[in-house]
Amino acid sequence: MDFLGLMKKRRSIRKFKQEAIPKEGLLNLIEPACFAHSLCNRQSLRFWIVMDPQRADFIYQHSSLGSVSDGEGGLTTEKFAPPSYIAISTLGEPGNADFADAGAAFQNMAIMSMEMNLGLFWIHAFSEKIIKSFLNLPEEQTIMAIIAVGRPAENPVAINIDPTEVNQFFDSKEKFQKVPKLKTKYLINWR
Numbered sequence: 001m002d003f004l005g006l007m008k009k010r011r012s013i014r015k016f017k018q019e020a021i022p023k024e025g026l027l028n029l030i031e032p033a034c035f036a037h038s039l040c041n042r043q044s045l046r047f048w049i050v051m052d053p054q055r056a057d058f059i060y061q062h063s064s065l066g067s068v069s070d071g072e073g074g075l076t077t078e079k080f081a082p083p084s085y086i087a088i089s090t091l092g093e094p095g096n097a098d099f100a101d102a103g104a105a106f107q108n109m110a111i112m113s114m115e116m117n118l119g120l121f122w123i124h125a126f127s128e129k130i131i132k133s134f135l136n137l138p139e140e141q142t143i144m145a146i147i148a149v150g151r152p153a154e155n156p157v158a159i160n161i162d163p164t165e166v167n168q169f170f171d172s173k174e175k176f177q178k179v180p181k182l183k184t185k186y187l188i189n190w191r
């Protein structure tokens with residue numbers, strides 16, 4: 001398997017086809033998250049799946065979806081809204097290790113999504129209090145992230161750039177979203 005090629009291909013998807021993802025699919029997507037790194041193997045993360053269209057719409061209305069300018073205004077419009085979501089919570093006030101655990105779980109899901117032809121992205125900007133109450137989470141749980149999930153309706157492509165290059169996300173000529181990634185040599189240091 002060309003694993004590096006796979007990693008280069010993985011992209012955040014912020015536009016979705018209006019097609020429901022079956023329960024089985026969402027369960028299969030989450031399963032690899034249960035095998036992810038976890039501080040002291042605490043496994044403190046909990047996953048809250050939302051696939052009901054009305055509930056999904058509530059999350060859409062109470063989150064800020066998409067922050068990358070795509071030449072069409074940036075935010076994910078209703079006609080591309082995600083059909084399902086997975087909220088990731090932990091016990092109590094989340095610390096750095098909780099976010100690290102959530103990141104590891106998310107990455108496993110992101111890899112799995114490629115095999116399943118699903119797209120996803122991490123939503124950071126959402127109203128925790130409102131969504132927690134709407135989903136009826138236990139008081140002691142805190143939502144750290146909401147993952148939007150659906151069939152991709154866009155095909156963003158990563159490009160390797162030098163720091164001096166213009167950091168432009170949208171190719172207005174070819175009409176596709178570019179995701180600029182600094183070349184490895186600019187990120188690493190030898191000591």
Ligand SMILES: Cc1cc2nc3c(=O)[nH]c(=O)nc-3n(C[C@H](O)[C@H](O)[C@H](O)COP(=O)(O)O)c2cc1C
Nearest residue numbers: 010011012014065066067068121122123124125179
């Ligand atoms: C902790 C975290 C929070 C993020 N929050 C958002 C968000 O609120 N909205 C969004 O559109 N993308 C969000 N993203 C996705 C990043 O914008 C995305 O990973 C980045 O632009 C690089 O694109 P790529 O995932 O295709 O490599 C988040 C990513 C991470 C790791």
